[in-house]
Amino acid sequence: MKSFATLLLLGSLSASAVAQQGPVLATYPVGSTTVSASALTGNLDTPWELLWGPDNFLWMTERAGRISRIDPNTGQLIPLLTVADVTETGESGLLGMVLHPDFATSPYVYIVYNYTDAGTLKEKLVRYTYSATANTLSSPTVLLGNITAVTTHSGSRLLILPDRTLLMTTGDAQQRSDAQTPASLNGKILRMNLDGTVPANNPIPGSLMYSLGHRNPQGLTQAPSGRIYSSEHGENIEDEVNLIDVNRNYGWPSVEGFCNLTTEQPFCAANNVREPLVSYTPTLAVSGLTYYNHPAIPQWNNSLLMLSLKAGTFTQLQLNSAGDQVAGQNNLWVGTYGRLRAICVSPQGRVYVGTSNRDNRGTPAATDDRILVLENRAYVPAAVKNGVSSLLQLSPNPATQSVAVRLPAVVRTPTTIQLRDVLGRTTRTVQLAAGQQEVSVNLNGLQSGLYMVQTQLGDTRYTRRLVVE
Incomplete structure (x- = not known):
């Protein structure tokens, strides 16, 4: 399943x-x-x-x-x-x-x-x-x-x-x-x-x-x-x-x-x-x-x-x-x-x-x-080219009440982290301020199942699977 x-x-x-x-x-x-x-x-x-x-x-x-x-x-x-x-x-x-x-x-x-x-x-x-x-x-x-x-x-x-x-x-x-x-x-x-x-x-x-x-x-x-x-x-x-x-x-x-x-x-x-x-x-x-x-x-x-x-x-x-x-x-x-x-x-x-x-x-x-x-029809998103990126760290995974999301580098401009369900719907959105590298995402209220955590730094989009129990 x-x-x-x-x-x-x-x-x-x-x-x-x-x-x-x-x-x-x-x-x-x-x-x-x-x-x-x-x-x-x-x-x-x-x-x-x-x-x-x-x-x-x-x-x-x-x-x-x-x-x-x-x-x-x-x-x-x-x-x-x-x-x-x-x-x-x-x-x-x-x-x-x-x-x-x-x-x-x-x-x-x-x-x-x-x-x-x-x-x-x-x-x-x-x-x-x-x-x-x-x-x-x-x-x-x-x-x-x-x-x-x-x-x-x-x-x-x-x-x-x-x-x-x-x-x-x-x-x-x-x-x-x-x-x-x-x-x-x-x-x-x-x-x-x-x-x-x-x-x-x-x-x-x-x-x-x-x-x-x-x-x-x-x-x-x-x-x-x-x-x-x-x-x-x-x-x-x-x-x-x-x-x-x-x-x-x-x-x-x-x-x-x-x-x-x-x-x-x-x-x-x-x-x-x-x-x-x-x-x-x-x-x-x-x-x-x-x-x-x-x-x-x-x-x-x-x-x-x-x-x-x-x-x-x-x-x-x-x-x-x-x-x-x-x-x-x-x-x-x-x-x-x-x-x-x-x-x-x-x-x-x-x-x-x-x-x-x-x-x-x-x-x-x-x-x-x-x-x-x-x-721009010549543009191919990094997520399509590179698929799931292990550089985006999630802890713990599986998770229950919250998950810590750590980016591969400190962000220079405000950055959005999105949590999407299996239908691609955004279920959580969290902002990182300039100078941050890690943020906690509240999972309370989410149904158990598979989700994707996504964010973008420059022209690279990072994606990682998350299991919510």
């Missing part, structure tokens, strides 16, 4: 590392690397969020209310739920989504969407429970509701931090002054516990506010360093990419972009305004944002990858080593695939992009909307 489980797991790892490749739509030189673009699936309706799930599937929301899983090997779309009370009008509808980081034991899916209450458009955050057996989402629990909304400026991206708190971006809902009103939920980045309650260490006791002065932030991501970045729509000028600091003011509506006008500078000085890393005039309608650091496309290491709607750009923003400045920018393309909104990165270094040409502002082609795959 254990031999069968081992073969099943190794087959799953190989399949996820070497996915089926569709016809190449275009190639792009990125330094010495050739990045190929292909289409994974099409005939979608305004994809809003793309996530890489712990089941090695893509998870997607579409603005009309559908939540689906997509097989990255075949492009097969597997619907989970169409949320009944979603109101899709203008820019409103089903928006952001995030999965609980301990998905194997807490299979929760968090979504944000617009709905109608007594004839008035509003916004809410709802948690669903996923059943892998039934392939369903059920038991909706409203964590935060009754948020002011109109048909534009709803935000809303979700991000779960390592401390198991959740960030949620909200737009100003065209109520400009609310962005500067701490008591309002609009024009903010909110921070809450995963049950919707207010963390005790939020800036204002009893308040969900994490930062304020936002117009319409539609991208949100975190680097392994812990730094948080957001992309935000400007009005007629100054789209922004921001480094998000707790309890900082981002200026809207008194400040657009940098504090470079004499009319803006007194407000900036008096209100602890943090200027953006970069801004764009004319506006691009910046949207999806993710962090990239993978040997598949080494020229993008330590970069933000950002999409835009109006300009249809795919932009690489190279960060400096500290992550607090943008050192350079490059557009992979401009306008080639129309409007773009959703983006995520797989553990194999592939980038998935969702077009948004059916949002009533684009010009859809016959295949729109669709998911594009960007990849």
Whole structure:
């Protein structure tokens, strides 16, 4: 039985590392690397969020209310739920989504969407429970509701931090002054516990506010360093990419972009305004944002990858080593695939992009909307080349309550260790800080059986079998 489980797991790892490749739509030189673009699936309706799930599937929301899983090997779309009370009008509808980081034991899916209450458009955050057996989402629990909304400026991206708190971006809902009103939920980045309650260490006791002065932030991501970045729509000028600091003011509506006008500078000085890393005039309608650091496309290491709607750009923003400045920018393309909104990165270094040409502002082609795959087809992961590595030490093995994982060298940058079950699902994720070489992984709550411990140092991926008793 254990031999069968081992073969099943190794087959799953190989399949996820070497996915089926569709016809190449275009190639792009990125330094010495050739990045190929292909289409994974099409005939979608305004994809809003793309996530890489712990089941090695893509998870997607579409603005009309559908939540689906997509097989990255075949492009097969597997619907989970169409949320009944979603109101899709203008820019409103089903928006952001995030999965609980301990998905194997807490299979929760968090979504944000617009709905109608007594004839008035509003916004809410709802948690669903996923059943892998039934392939369903059920038991909706409203964590935060009754948020002011109109048909534009709803935000809303979700991000779960390592401390198991959740960030949620909200737009100003065209109520400009609310962005500067701490008591309002609009024009903010909110921070809450995963049950919707207010963390005790939020800036204002009893308040969900994490930062304020936002117009319409539609991208949100975190680097392994812990730094948080957001992309935000400007009005007629100054789209922004921001480094998000707790309890900082981002200026809207008194400040657009940098504090470079004499009319803006007194407000900036008096209100602890943090200027953006970069801004764009004319506006691009910046949207999806993710962090990239993978040997598949080494020229993008330590970069933000950002999409835009109006300009249809795919932009690489190279960060400096500290992550607090943008050192350079490059557009992979401009306008080639129309409007773009959703983006995520797989553990194999592939980038998935969702077009948004059916949002009533684009010009859809016959295949729109669709998911594009960007990849270096010449890249072969070290796990495929080298297989299981004895350089990753586990003690004890077999283990019961915990296992000590020792890497072959001290890590120079924050590194993730993952524990995967025989179906390739991530059951534990542990972070090593720079300067560490060993960490303990808690095994409580795991079923007995065979698991794989994985991590990556540079361009080498280390994998070791672990038996949990």
